[in-house]
Amino acid sequence: MSTLTKQTLSHLDWLEAEAIHILREVAGQCANPVLLFSGGKDSICLLRLAEKAFRPGRFPFPLMHIDTGHNYKEVTDFRDKRAAELGERLIVRSVEDSMARGTVVLKHPGESRNKHQSVTLLEAIEEFGFDACIGGARRDEEKARAKERIMSFRDEFGQWDPKNQRPELWNLYNARSHKGENIRAFPISNWTELDVWQYIQREQLELPSIYFAHTRPVVRKNGLLQPVTELTPARDGDVVEDVLVRFRTVGDITCTAPVESDADTVEKILAETATTTITERGATRMDDQTSEASMEQRKKEGYF
Amino acid sequence: MSALEHLPEIDNGLLRFLTCGSVDDGKSTLIGRLLFDTKTILADTLNAIEKTSAKRGMSAVDLSLLTDGLQAEREQGITIDVAYRYFSTGRRKYIIADAPGHEQYTRNMVTAASTANLAIILIDARKGVLTQTRRHSYLASLVGIPHLVVAVNKMDLVDYDQAVFERIKAEYLAFAAKLGIKDLRFIPISALEGDMIVDRGERLSWYDGPTLLDVLENAPAAHTEQAEDFRFPVQFVCRPQDSANPELHDYRGFMGRVESGEIAVGDAVTVLPSGASSRVKAIELGGERLPRAIHEQSVTLLLEDEIDISRGDLIVKSAEAPEPVKQIDATVCWLAETPLSPARTYLLRHTTREVKAKVARIDYRLDVNTLAQEETAGLAMNDIARVSLKLAQPIVADRYADNRATGAFIIIDESTNNTVGAGMIG
Structure with a gap:
């Protein structure tokens, strides 16, 4: 007698299979896609998924990073190394070039360049004629993302219109666009931070060192740890402490804060993530704290 | 602890x-x-x-x-x-x-x-x-x-x-x-x-x-507890001819997701709509060889014979091959603010295949509150209707009640590329 319950995939295998399917749909439907690779953990997972989806062939898309010029060296070094190991083409476009062109104008020299990545990204999309950008965004990261489609349509200005999204049914993705328009594809939409760390553990993926516990000078401000760097020096009256920290996300130096942690292995990070009491973006992204709706606002303006 | x-x-x-x-x-x-x-x-x-x-x-x-x-x-x-x-x-x-x-x-x-x-x-x-x-x-x-x-x-x-x-x-x-x-x-x-x-x-x-x-x-995690026929829509064909590895020059991997059923190495398969047959030589996932693959698994299939296969084709077990059809009856839900126009040609996406489609007939619209059938000439947003569609090329479909993946389709308006309708065959 066979058992009544059908064999199904484990949750991690299911998420992996879904992501591979999405990557192959992008490759099958779009003429000129690109994968956004920052050296962060989510896009590191994307690269492994792309290997599973397309090897022994080459990736049917190049990798691209929009560099604010304010990234940790450990992360950009890792980015270059990983692309070289995979033998895939890496395009880097810089917010500083957009500033030189005059298309990005900072309100003041110290303003975070994070939101200005949108401009540089749109310029790169136009330069290369990309019709789809594959990104590592997840729906559990933030309220606005919870409603975003897996294949998310952007108009000529790169804008996301949350009220006018294409219906997305079954796994019949519609990645069609006219010239100048663009699709953002999110293969790990349905993953949580915990899923990402479990996948990193299972696949034994290498990460930039700053994801692991290390001692770093920081200043405590607004409940966040602000790293003291050349770009973000301590101000008069700041109390600088050496604290054992790790980064949970690795964005722009000026707006990414580490958390206190002694987790120096993936296993320990997993244990912390499973029991953590602060959401990922809440603990670490100064730019999301401005208002409850700030991510939605940036997405409408063409952010990932 | x-x-x-x-x-x-x-x-x-x-x-x-x-x-x-x-x-x-x-x-x-x-x-x-x-x-x-x-x-x-x-x-x-x-x-x-x-x-x-x-x-x-x-x-x-x-x-x-x-x-x-x-x-x-x-x-x-x-x-x-x-x-x-x-x-x-x-x-x-x-x-x-x-x-x-x-x-x-x-x-x-x-x-x-x-x-x-x-x-x-x-x-x-x-x-x-x-x-x-x-x-x-x-x-x-x-x-x-x-x-x-x-x-x-x-x-x-x-x-x-x-x-x-x-x-x-x-x-x-x-x-x-x-x-x-x-x-x-x-x-x-x-x-x-x-x-x-x-x-x-x-x-x-x-x-x-x-x-x-x-x-x-x-609750069971699988969509159905019934055994289902094997259905494998081809998403992408991997042909790394230019690889530095000469062993890969003849490599032809058919990439897709097992939408239903399962497949094992050695199984006899048929490629639709062409009807060409072969056997499964290998099943791969990320460089790893698998003896079999089950529903919802994304894999790469290698076949024993050299057959011309491209995106949009469906690989099935030879004993379970459905017939390609050029006309389908379906329950359609209209999703767009612009009403369906029976005079227009739309694009129909079914599995990984896209074909042109036209409405042949609208049998009736369903009142979703009373389930009463009403006569109608067109469809507006949120309408649900029984519709017959003519297709420019054949698709290989199952009844939706038998197979959610091969029984479903979406309708795309090519002028906007918007997804304007969703349909269930049968």
Whole structure:
């Protein structure tokens, strides 16, 4: 007698299979896609998924990073190394070039360049004629993302219109666009931070060192740890402490804060993530704290 | 105890479910309660909604704020789009599709239902079965959700009265008989107070069935428990001829997802619509060779013979090959503000294949509240109708009732590239 319950995939295998399917749909439907690779953990997972989806062939898309010029060296070094190991083409476009062109104008020299990545990204999309950008965004990261489609349509200005999204049914993705328009594809939409760390553990993926516990000078401000760097020096009256920290996300130096942690292995990070009491973006992204709706606002303006 | 012992042991797969209800049935509160009681809500999120609750002059924390997504919704105090939420219990990972209850957003309900294997239909104990309850139940059954849970909410507002629950249950069963739902359950709950959701509470002692979470934990994760035919739509063909490795010069990998059934090395397969046959030489996933692959697995198939196969083709087991068709009958839900025009040619996407399609005939439109059939010349947004379509090239399809992947299609308007319709064959 066979058992009544059908064999199904484990949750991690299911998420992996879904992501591979999405990557192959992008490759099958779009003429000129690109994968956004920052050296962060989510896009590191994307690269492994792309290997599973397309090897022994080459990736049917190049990798691209929009560099604010304010990234940790450990992360950009890792980015270059990983692309070289995979033998895939890496395009880097810089917010500083957009500033030189005059298309990005900072309100003041110290303003975070994070939101200005949108401009540089749109310029790169136009330069290369990309019709789809594959990104590592997840729906559990933030309220606005919870409603975003897996294949998310952007108009000529790169804008996301949350009220006018294409219906997305079954796994019949519609990645069609006219010239100048663009699709953002999110293969790990349905993953949580915990899923990402479990996948990193299972696949034994290498990460930039700053994801692991290390001692770093920081200043405590607004409940966040602000790293003291050349770009973000301590101000008069700041109390600088050496604290054992790790980064949970690795964005722009000026707006990414580490958390206190002694987790120096993936296993320990997993244990912390499973029991953590602060959401990922809440603990670490100064730019999301401005208002409850700030991510939605940036997405409408063409952010990932 | 080491920290690692706190790690969730998720091994019971992943369940996708849908929540639907009318305005003010307490859907957002229910989801908030599920997240809260399974300890999925984190400190900073809770802190933010505490502040908002206080700002709005509420005495207790409003759990429904957890699912309040977009700015426009916060302004209007309503939900306008499907949102996806995640939680895990240690046994299972869950994806909730939170579908809005408003009449004008029926298309979102169909969207959310298309990927769900279980639906929770919320009823306000004070109001009983409403028009929208019927609509949601019908749509859930139309989209083929195999497990349906009717949660009679706000029991706290009817003094946890068993008679109220029994009356609503009888009322629901009376109309649900014609829907043919395979697995139907009723649970009295109070999302606000937390009764019978994760914890049983003490005020519903007359109810001896499972809690809502018990039902979720034990529902089958697979869409169907029946054995299904093997269906493998080809997404992408891998031909690394230019590889430095000469062994790969003749490599032809057919990449796709096993949409249903399973396949093993050595199985006889047929490629449709061409009809060419071969055997499976190897099954690969990321450089690893597998002896077999099961439904929902993304793999690469290598065949023994050199056959011309491209994206859009369907690989099936030779003994289970369906016939290609150029005309289909389907139940279509119209999703766009621009009405369907019978004079126009649309693009139909079925599995990984796209073909041009035209309406041959609209048999009738269905009133989703009464299930009455009405004559109609066209379709407007949220209409559901029986439609016959002519196709420019053949597709290889199954009845939706037999196979959700090969029985479904979407309709695309090429002028805007928008997805304007969804269809179920059969």
